[in-house]
Every structure is written in structure tokens, then in C-alpha cells.
Amino acid sequence: MAKLNMVQAINLALHEEMQKDPTVVVMGEDVGIDGGVFRVTEGLIEKFGSERVIDTPLAESGIVGTAIGMAVSGLKPVAEIQFEGFSYMTIDQLAAHASRIRYRTRGRYHCQMVVRSPYGGGVRALEHHSEAVATFFIHIPGMKVVIPSTPYDAKGLLISSIRDPDPVFFFEPKKLYRAFREEVPEGDYMVPLGAGKKLTEGDDVTVVSWGSMVRVCQEALEKVKDISIELIDLRTLSPFDEKIIINSVRKTGRCVIVHEEPRTLGLGAEIIARINEKSFLSLEAPVKRVTGFDVPVPLPKLEDFYLPDPEKVAQAIIETVSF
Amino acid sequence: MPRQKILDMSVDWLSILDVNGNVDASLEPVLDNSTLEKFYRTMVLTRLYDEKALKLQRQGRMLTYGSCLGQEASQIGSAYAMKPEDWFFPAFREHGVQIARGIPLKLLYMYWMGSEDANMTLPPRNFSVAIPVATQILHAVGAAWAAKLQKQNIASVVYFGDGGTSEGDFHEGMNFAGVFKTPTVFICQNNQYAISLPREKQTASRTLAQKALAYGFEGIQVDGNDVLAVYSATEAALLKAKSGEGPTLIECFTYRLGSHTTSDDPTRYRKKDEEEEWRKKDPIKRFRAYLEKKGIWSQAYEEKTLREASEEVEKAVEQAEAYNPPIENMFNYVYAEITPNLKEQMDELLKFISGKKGG
Numbered sequence: 001m002a003k004l005n006m007v008q009a010i011n012l013a014l015h016e017e018m019q020k021d022p023t024v025v026v027m028g029e030d031v032g033i034d035g036g037v038f039r040v041t042e043g044l045i046e047k048f049g050s051e052r053v054i055d056t057p058l059a060e061s062g063i064v065g066t067a068i069g070m071a072v073s074g075l076k077p078v079a080e081i082q083f084e085g086f087s088y089m090t091i092d093q094l095a096a097h098a099s100r101i102r103y104r105t106r107g108r109y110h111c112q113m114v115v116r117s118p119y120g121g122g123v124r125a126l127e128h129h130s131e132a133v134a135t136f137f138i139h140i141p142g143m144k145v146v147i148p149s150t151p152y153d154a155k156g157l158l159i160s161s162i163r164d165p166d167p168v169f170f171f172e173p174k175k176l177y178r179a180f181r182e183e184v185p186e187g188d189y190m191v192p193l194g195a196g197k198k199l200t201e202g203d204d205v206t207v208v209s210w211g212s213m214v215r216v217c218q219e220a221l222e223k224v225k226d227i228s229i230e231l232i233d234l235r236t237l238s239p240f241d242e243k244i245i246i247n248s249v250r251k252t253g254r255c256v257i258v259h260e261e262p263r264t265l266g267l268g269a270e271i272i273a274r275i276n277e278k279s280f281l282s283l284e285a286p287v288k289r290v291t292g293f294d295v296p297v298p299l300p301k302l303e304d305f306y307l308p309d310p311e312k313v314a315q316a317i318i319e320t321v322s323f
Numbered sequence: 324m325p326r327q328k329i330l331d332m333s334v335d336w337l338s339i340l341d342v343n344g345n346v347d348a349s350l351e352p353v354l355d356n357s358t359l360e361k362f363y364r365t366m367v368l369t370r371l372y373d374e375k376a377l378k379l380q381r382q383g384r385m386l387t388y389g390s391c392l393g394q395e396a397s398q399i400g401s402a403y404a405m406k407p408e409d410w411f412f413p414a415f416r417e418h419g420v421q422i423a424r425g426i427p428l429k430l431l432y433m434y435w436m437g438s439e440d441a442n443m444t445l446p447p448r449n450f451s452v453a454i455p456v457a458t459q460i461l462h463a464v465g466a467a468w469a470a471k472l473q474k475q476n477i478a479s480v481v482y483f484g485d486g487g488t489s490e491g492d493f494h495e496g497m498n499f500a501g502v503f504k505t506p507t508v509f510i511c512q513n514n515q516y517a518i519s520l521p522r523e524k525q526t527a528s529r530t531l532a533q534k535a536l537a538y539g540f541e542g543i544q545v546d547g548n549d550v551l552a553v554y555s556a557t558e559a560a561l562l563k564a565k566s567g568e569g570p571t572l573i574e575c576f577t578y579r580l581g582s583h584t585t586s587d588d589p590t591r592y593r594k595k596d597e598e599e600e601w602r603k604k605d606p607i608k609r610f611r612a613y614l615e616k617k618g619i620w621s622q623a624y625e626e627k628t629l630r631e632a633s634e635e636v637e638k639a640v641e642q643a644e645a646y647n648p649p650i651e652n653m654f655n656y657v658y659a660e661i662t663p664n665l666k667e668q669m670d671e672l673l674k675f676i677s678g679k680k681g682g
Contacts (some may be wrong), residue, residue: 051472057502062461062495069465069479072450073410075472077465093492096455097462103656105451106443110659135367165659194662239662322442 003181009151010040010116010172012295013158014078018048020188021076024162027054028063028080028116038118038177045082060089068098071113076162084119084127084171091136098167099142118174119147120212120260121307124300127206130262131297132211137169138238138267144168144193145238149176149214151184153235154316156191164193173212190225196241198248202228205321208271209258210234213308217258220313227321237267245271246278253284254323258308258314263291285323288316332536337556338546342604344612352555356619362403362550363614366395366607368632369419372428373581375636376418384644385435389416391583393548393580396606397512399423400553401480401573404561410470410479410498412450412463413459416512417482424449428639431600438648439656448477457483457490460509467505478506478564480557486517490529494538497572499604501538506564508557509535509572514549514579519592535572548606551613578604650676 004012026044031053034053035042045053054090056063060081070085094115102110111244121130134291138143146161146168148154155174161168199214203228209217214233221229230248234240255275257268268289273289290308298306330525339350353460354362379385391398398419405411411424421431425446434443434452442451453459463481470477487493488511511531515522528534534540543560545552553575560571578601582589589598614620654661654669661669 057498059495059498061492062499065458065461065495066465066468066499069462070469072462073466073469075469092455093458093461097453097459101451102659103433104439104442105445106440107654108443108445109450175455208380227432242664
């Protein structure tokens with residue numbers, strides 16, 4: 001079995017799905033000849049041709065809006081938005097149409113499509129190239145939102161997303177694109193949407209995270225080895241796996257949520273609300289959040305202060321356990 | 324290095340029937356009598372449907388409604404140029420196209436009375452109404468593109484207004500269609516107003532049709548109150564699209580005789596005289612005159628057509644008003660499979676309702 005990084009794992013998923021299903025098309029800015037600015041779509045155009053791997057004009061609403069028309073007519077488009085900071089232009093087409101075509105037509109039409117985009121900070125990039133924007137899309141009923149944290153999950157989750165009958169926004173943590181390799185099998189496997197994963201078992205505190213912050217949490221765990229921590233990688237943000245969190249908090253009585261997205265109304269807030277509704281009496285301490293601040297992501301000279309890091313997470317864990 | 328003209332482009336105007344129903348025989352499309360009768364019947368039915376909708380709205384029996392009064396030629400002429408297998412993407416004023424495409428009146432009323440369930444049984448390749456302006460243009464381009472990739476010999480036709488040509492999605496859609504030569508026909512019903520904003524404040528371009536030229540394909544302006552001109556232009560554009568020659572923009576030069584919607588008061592932004600001038604160009608009146616000259620129309624025919632249309636409208640209203648959507652439909656179609664969270668929310672509502680009934 002080959003050891004692949006996340007870029008290679010996603011690329012493999014695209015190759016295999018396009019091979020298996022002739023209705024899958026890949027489209028976006030520079031996804032063809034160039035293979036994508038992160039090389040995620042490398043080699044696809046050579047194998048599947050320019051009718052199925054489409055270099056589009058530079059227009060994000062145009063990409064997503066035409067993908068919707070394709071999806072309604074039976075293709076399965078996988079559209080790339082080159083950077084998350086340009087995903088705002090897609091919100092109209094996703095919120096006003098993709099997410100509600102099934103609803104508006106009561107199932108007469110539906111919109112099976114994936115929008116992929118890199119996201120997140122820590123790569124010392126320009127403005128609009130270091131943002132965590134998933135919250136916007138979580139708030140759209142009818143959309144699904146997925147963020148992998150490992151190459152293995154990236155492949156399995158992307159295959160599930162392409163096969164899912166509803167529109168999925170698939171965010172790829174660009175800091176983890178080439179951060180590490182792991183064994184990624186060739187061939188078909190799916191990681192189910194809506195299912196989180198327990199990365200460690202523990203009794204003292206539950207830590208919930210996703211995307212590039214999972215790595216940050218894993219590093220934090222090394223700093224507080226004497227505390228028994230249950231680390232959960234949520235993997236799908238909408239619909240999210242409430243059960244895995246509630247069951248864990250019922251056991252540990254304590255919870256820390258770590259996300260890169262800004263704090264106010266971030267998914268952490270909803271998780272806390274669900275914990276209150278479903279496991280209030282288990283709580284031994286207030287649920288803590290370590291998140292991006294409610295400010296625009298600063299340029300690299302201040303970016304490290306913005307992002308949650310292992311020290312911040314370790315401190316939050318200690319405070320929660322010693323409350 | 325001389326400075327010289329490198330581009331010379333022009334836009335045609337097409338008109339076949341004048342306001343008195345006189346036909347330009349050299350341009351007259353070849354249509355048999357039963358087809359001409361079908362055009363007329365659908366134009367009349369659309370007008371009655373529309374009048375009834377306005378009445379129902381005033382009585383509080385319908386939602387806000389955008390009348391298509393005055394635009395029947397633009398809509399019915401273009402609709403009948405399409406084949407059933409062609410894609411149709413409406414904005415929200417295309418009642419005439421929907422009727423011509425065979426969507427039952429009952430479903431149209433059901434939607435505007437406030438239920439998405441009306442869309443559950445839309446005939447194939449008829450898309451649902453798009454309320455956000457111009458957003459549907461991209462869907463039509465995507466559907467046409469898909470047809471091309473899947474080697475289906477069909478086209479897609481999309482409708483929007485003069486206001487829509489200012490939206491980014493219009494320009495992105497036109498550009499994609501030009502680049503990928505998609506079999507798309509863009510029907511711009513230039514009804515002279517985007518709510519209150521007159522056409523000349525929407526764009527400095529002399530025509531809307533010419534915008535196609537910037538994207539590398541043909542634009543044509545037609546008399547939008549002339550059903551034969553609209554039919555001919557659309558038929559030609561569809562033939563062109565299906566033979567791989569790419570998209571066309573058709574600007575139907577028409578007039579919205581009614582208000583933007585039932586929530587709008589046009590006396591705030593336009594003069595009665597102007598409306599009266601356009602009333603003289605009524606698309607149905609002119610087509611009727613043409614049919615009379617051809618010996619198709621008679622007073623008896625008119626009465627029969629009106630009576631039948633009126634009965635159809637009344638029956639559809641009755642059926643639509645009898646419909647009550649199940650509450651579960653509010654939750655059941657968000658995703659292919661209801662999520663645990665939505666199931667909980669649905670149960671919460673159903674429990675609340677049954678509690679109220681019990682109390």
C-alpha cells in the first residue's frame with residue numbers, strides 16, 4: 001500500500017471516481033492543463049480529456065452556477081474554488097439554488113455536486129488565502145460540509161461526497177496538504193458522511209476538532225500526557241455527528257472545542273448548545289472554546305497569534321480539567 | 324502602424340406582423356392553421372390565467388404575483404419554438420411559457436398560492452421558478468453544456484428581463500456559453516422596466532441584444548409583441564444551437580402592461596400615456612387581426628376560445644385551492660435522507676401541534 005500525502009490521496013480519489021463513473025466531471029480555474037494550483041487535479045486532463053476536466057473562465061459564481069445546471073441534467077460535477085477567500089461569490093448560487101433545488105421541487109430535481117476548496121491558515125499567504133470559512137456554508141440548510149484531517153479520510157470522504165445525492169462543500173486543509181503521509185489504499189472505500197471519529201479514548205475531557213486543528217490538538221495532547229483525553233475528529237460539519245460528542249461528554253463531563261473559524265456563531269457554539277440540551281447534567285465544567293478570533297485573519301506577521309496552537313489548546317484542557 | 328477599425332458589428336431587428344396584423348410575407352413562418360390556433364388559444368389562456376391570478380391575489384387567496392400582461396407574444400412565441408425535450412429555465416414571470424410547455428394550470432396556481440409541492444410533478448426538463456434575478460442563467464448554460472457533453476441533441480432556453488442583464492450571473496453565463504459554445508438560447512424579455520428603473524438607466528448600451536457580441540455570439544432584437552417574429556427568431560436560434568453553432572441572445576422588445584408585482588404601484592414611475600401607447604401594440608389584438616385576415620378567427624371562434632379557457636382556469640383554481648401540503652414536507656426534502664437533527668425538529672413541531680389540538 002502506498003504512503004500518500006493529502007494532495008495525492010484526493011487526486012487518487014478523483015482519478016478513481018472519474019474512471020468508475022463517466023458522469024463525474026471536474027471543473028474550475030486552472031484544474032486542467034495546470035493540474036490545479038496545488039496540483040490536486042494533476043494528470044486528470046491527460047487521462048480523461050478536456051470535456052471532463054474543464055478549465056473554466058475565471059468566475060466563481062459561473063463555475064458553481066453552471067455546475068448546478070450540469071447536476072440537474074445528470075452529471076456529477078466536482079467544482080474547484082481555487083482559494084477559500086473566493087468562495088464568497090459561490091454563496092448566492094449555493095444558498096439560493098444548489099441547497100434547495102431538492103426542497104423547492106420536492107425531489108423532482110436534485111443537485112448532486114461537490115465544491116472543493118482549500119482552506120485555512122498557517123501557510124504564510126496573502127490576504128484571502130488563509131481563511132476558515134466553513135461556518136458560512138454550515139448555515140445553509142440542504143448543504144453538507146466536510147473537512148478531512150488525514151490523507152486516508154480525505155480520499156474516503158471525497159468518494160462519499162461525490163456519491164452523495166446532495167450538494168457537498170468539501171474543504172481541504174491546505175496546511176495539511178503535504179504535512180504528512182499515511183497509507184492510503186487504492187480502490188474503492190468510503191468514509192461515511194455525518195460520522196465523526198474517536199482518535200483517542202479518554203475519561204477526563206472530550207476534545208472536539210476538525211481539519212488542520214486536529215493536528216494541533218494531537219500536539220497539545222503530547223503536552224498534557226497525564227490527562228486522559230478523548231479526541232474526536234468531527235470530519236463532517238454538516239450534518240455533524242452529535243451522538244459521538246454527547247456520548248463522550250456523558251462519560252467525561254468536560255469538553256473543549258477547537259476550531260480555526262471565528263468564534264462567534266462558529267460550530268463550537270452549536271456544539272455547546274447541543275451539549276446543554278442533551279448532557280447538561282453530566283457537565284462538571286463549562287465547555288471551553290479555542291478558536292480563531294472574531295477578526296479578519298491577519299497577515300503572517302500576526303497570524304500565529306490568531307490561530308489556535310498546541311499551547312493554547314493545552315492550557316484550555318488544563319483549565320477545564322481543573323475547574 | 325496605422326490606427327484602424329478592427330471590429331465592425333451590428334444587431335438586426337426582426338418584425339413580421341405590424342400592429343394591425345399585416346404580415347411581411349417574405350418573413351412569414353410556415354405554420355399550419357391548427358398551430359396558429361394553438362398559439363392564439365394559449366395566448367388567450369395565459370391572459371385569463373393572469374387576470375384570475377391578480378383577482379385572487381387581491382382577495383388574499385394568492386401570494387405576491389408578477390403579471391405577464393402584454394408579454395404573451397414573447398412567451399408563447401418562444402415557447403412553441405422549443406421541443407418538449409429542450410430544457411426550459413424560467414425566471415418568475417414566464418406563466419405563458421409554462422402554460423405552453425404543458426405545465427398544468429393547477430400546479431401554477433398551487434405554487435403561487437404558496438406550496439412548493441406544485442413542483443413535485445413538473446414535466447421533464449421544465450425547471451422551477453427562480454426568484455433571484457438572473458441566477459437561473461447559469462443553470463441553463465450548465466444544462467446545455469451537460470447536453471453537449473452527453474451528446475444529446477437538445478438545447479436549453481432561459482428567460483430573464485432587462486434588469487437581469489446588469490447582474491454578474493448574466494455576464495458569467497453569457498461568457499461561459501460563448502467560450503464553450505453551449506446550445507443555449509437566452510431570451511431577454513425587455514419589458515422596459517426593472518420594477519421602477521427604466522431600461523435606459525439599466526445600461527448605456529443602445530440595445531440589450533448587442534451584449535452578446537461582446538461574448539462572441541449573435542444577438543438579435545425582435546418585436547416582442549409579435550408572436551411570429553419571436554417564434555421565428557427562437558426557432559432559428561434553436562436550430563443553430565442544435566447544429567453545434569452555439570448560443571444566441573434574443574432581446575424581445577416588449578412592455579409590461581401591468582405592475583412589476585401585486586406589491587408595486589407603477590404610477591410612481593411611469594405615465595399613463597406611455598401605457599396607453601403600448602396598449603395599442605397589444606400582442607393578442609394584433610395576432611387576432613392576422614388570424615382574421617387568414618380566415619381562422621371569427622366572433623364565434625373567439626367566444627368558444629374564451630369560454631373554454633375560462634372553464635379551464637376556474638377548474639384549476641378550484642383544484643389548487645383544495646390542496647393542503649402535509650407538514651412533514653417542510654422537513655422531508657431538505658436532504659435525500661432526513662438527518663437526525665431535522666428528524667428531531669420535525670418531531671418537536673408535530674408534537675407541539677398535536678398538543679395544541681389535544682388542548
